Amino acid sequence: MATVWPISNGRPKIRSGANTSSGRALVITCGVPSKPRSSCPIGWGAQCYLRHMVGDRSQRRRDVLETSTNLLHEGGWAALTMREVAARTGVSAGALYQWFDGKDEIYAELFTARLNRGIAQFDAMPDDLPFDDVLASMLRWVQTTWITLGRWQLDYSDIARGREPGQARSALSEAYRHILEVGSVKLQAAAEREGRRFLDDLDTMHMIWGIAAGIAQRAEILQMETERVDQMMERAVRSLSAGLTESA
């Protein structure tokens, strides 16, 4: 994460802007001409130049996402503000708003990335897993997702539904649709191997997601210890397993 130095008394300020061949780079100004580098009055010459070069657009975008994640984990939804993200990353508000229309778009991008990692994980599941193990893996994945990001999904959707659907929101919807689809295929295949049929009708996958998130939330509210939560999740798998399938 980029550190921010405020401008004062000739100290450098990390600004945004400047196109380079590798994308947008950081512009550092300290009010004193720094070319040649050796003339840099605060002795940062080479380092300063280096930062110019490495601080490209994609890196700063990653900084924004990482910083946003940290803010969420430090102080929850209210702590994630465009102003604070800008301050912590040294990206100007103008540049930040060029990338994201608001904190909900940052959140959507974080959540999409998480879903895409989940899709890859679901895809990589061994083909011989029993149905209960596939279901357990999915519940646990949603549980972890709820803990790290999902708990703010309602806050996100409160904002998101108040504005025009943008690219970030579409990507999130698409990734959500996709992971449920992959999950359904995996559960169906596992059920078939056991001579059963997975009853994927009437929003079953949404329901499974809700169940896992709800249990995770209950555990958080009651401040349950990990072992107890694990047992509750196992209990959920055993309770649900039979009801989600029927003889083929």
Next chain:
Amino acid sequence: MATVWPISNGRPKIRSGANTSSGRALVITCGVPSKPRSSCPIGWGAQCYLRHMVGDRSQRRRDVLETSTNLLHEGGWAALTMREVAARTGVSAGALYQWFDGKDEIYAELFTARLNRGIAQFDAMPDDLPFDDVLASMLRWVQTTWITLGRWQLDYSDIARGREPGQARSALSEAYRHILEVGSVKLQAAAEREGRRFLDDLDTMHMIWGIAAGIAQRAEILQMETERVDQMMERAVRSLSAGLTESA
């Protein structure tokens, strides 16, 4: 809800609603001692005094709770502030803090009242209901509870766990423990009537609560229509039913 006129130039301020034998009355203060009543500078003496008298403690406490519920439903957790509750009800901040140490205590009292109504409802369930119907009633009750109050439970617990356990929090814990107990007894009795045994081990009742709340939350995030949510809840009951019981 009472309209609030700001105090200025000795004009009366209508503060909160109060019950009288003839309905809701207003509490009026004008910042001038009104005893004896004849000394009231705005000529409202008797009426003013009367209204002072009828605006009793328990009524104003009910006003605070009703106003807090409205604030939650209008603007969520952030909208519920002691300052706003005081402003809307005309209760002084001092009095408000005598009753409640903070918004979390108001919330705890609201939630406790909701749980106590739920306990009465669970208790009143007909004795011949099938297991699935008992389970469905409970899931629906938790669903409605989540919609009206439960969605802020995590916000509440974030605050509550940072302070000494008080009376409001103990009452809430007790009511929660009690409703799970009543629910468990009802499910057990229904299962027994069907020659089954309800598997109430390993936090099963917490799990059932979490499942219902999680589905309610998913439905809210996805903005599902009522009918679709009802179907998903039915689906949950059917999926869980067998797994929650075994042959006796």
